[in-house]
Amino acid sequence: MRGGVIHHPQRIEEALALLAAEPEAMPIAGGASLVAMMNAGLVSAPALISLKAIPEAGFQVLADGGLRIGAMTRHYQSAESEHLGGTRACLRDAAGSIGNMPVRNMGTIGGSVSLSDPGADYPAALAALRAEIELRRVGRTRTVPARAFFTDWYATAREPDELVTGILLPAPHAGAGLYRKLARVSGDFAIVSVAVCISEAGAVSVAIGGAGPGPVFSEDVDAALSGGFAHDGAVAAAGERLAELADPVDDMRATAEYRRMVIPRLLVQAMRELRSGREALQ
Numbered sequence: 001m002r003g004g005v006i007h008h009p010q011r012i013e014e015a016l017a018l019l020a021a022e023p024e025a026m027p028i029a030g031g032a033s034l035v036a037m038m039n040a041g042l043v044s045a046p047a048l049i050s051l052k053a054i055p056e057a058g059f060q061v062l063a064d065g066g067l068r069i070g071a072m073t074r075h076y077q078s079a080e081s082e083h084l085g086g087t088r089a090c091l092r093d094a095a096g097s098i099g100n101m102p103v104r105n106m107g108t109i110g111g112s113v114s115l116s117d118p119g120a121d122y123p124a125a126l127a128a129l130r131a132e133i134e135l136r137r138v139g140r141t142r143t144v145p146a147r148a149f150f151t152d153w154y155a156t157a158r159e160p161d162e163l164v165t166g167i168l169l170p171a172p173h174a175g176a177g178l179y180r181k182l183a184r185v186s187g188d189f190a191i192v193s194v195a196v197c198i199s200e201a202g203a204v205s206v207a208i209g210g211a212g213p214g215p216v217f218s219e220d221v222d223a224a225l226s227g228g229f230a231h232d233g234a235v236a237a238a239g240e241r242l243a244e245l246a247d248p249v250d251d252m253r254a255t256a257e258y259r260r261m262v263i264p265r266l267l268v269q270a271m272r273e274l275r276s277g278r279e280a281l282q
């Protein structure tokens with residue numbers, strides 16, 4: 001950053017105070033996206049607040065069985081985490097499918113959700129898991145459901161003086177989850193992706209990524225798919241409904257039309273995979 005200041009707070013309170021004093025300053029976490037954007041002249045900031053030394057990485061099991069993932073947790077840590085089994089496996093899959101090893105070593109979950117890239121892998125998984133995003137500013141901590149956090153193209157519910165400090169997952173359900181993405185080549189952003197969680201009791205939760213400004217989901221679709229493994233026709237109909245709700249664009253990766261066409265197929269494949277995984281265990 002030419003001529004700018006880089007702050008190096010050691011504690012979260014210090015970082016929040018710096019941001020309160022200078023809300024136009026930009027936090028920098030892993031730098032995987034921000035440095036590339038600055039080098040390309042896409043963003044500039046009068047100051048950077050490095051979160052590198054802030055001890056906000058790792059997994060904490062909460063008293064109610066929920067899980068808190070610190071914002072500075074790197075993608076590779078989530079991809080390898082023993083805490084992300086059962087229905088939460090969709091988040092582990094999503095982390096493991098991000099970019100390549102150097103990106104997974106650098107990038108953080110807090111940075112990824114803050115950037116809210118429409119092709120990013122976490123948003124659909126977090127929406128399917130009904131996660132909450134923890135936001136802090138000086139004197140206030142609040143949480144926003146992942147289903148309400150991604151508000152527009154590269155926009156979120158985060159206020160300029162807030163930091164994303166963690167991701168909260170509800171208490172685990174026995175069951176299974178997966179995340180699958182269609183990409184041009186391994187390591188690329190998603191053309192379209194799907195995250196599915198299915199509890200042992202048969203509750204299904206689905207979200208689509210890459211097909212709009214944020215993840216695409218529907219309580220009605222979740223209800224229609226719940227209560228037992230739906231047959232392919234019912235799953236495809238649910239996928240068609242999600243395709244109607246999507247707001248995809250034409251870009252260098254695919255056309256909007258192609259994205260809509262792929263959504264039901266990806267969902268059918270994902271549900272088949274979950275069904276065969278369950279049958280293999282019986």
Ligand SMILES: Cc1cc2nc3c(=O)[nH]c(=O)nc-3n(C[C@H](O)[C@H](O)[C@H](O)COP(=O)(O)OP(=O)(O)OC[C@H]3O[C@@H](n4cnc5c(N)ncnc54)[C@H](O)[C@@H]3O)c2cc1C
Nearest residue numbers: 027029030031032033034099107108110111114120121164
């Ligand atoms: C080559 C390449 C391939 C990639 N492929 C994929 C992919 O396939 N899938 C995918 O999902 N992502 C991909 N990414 C993006 C990657 O996951 C980034 O790590 C992620 O988007 C940003 O994480 P970061 O920690 O590096 O954030 P940074 O780059 O440091 O910051 C990103 C933005 O978030 C803000 N920010 C960072 N942390 C916080 C915080 N705690 N609170 C508030 N604001 C914050 C910054 O100010 C900045 O605006 C790729 C990136 C590269 C360079």
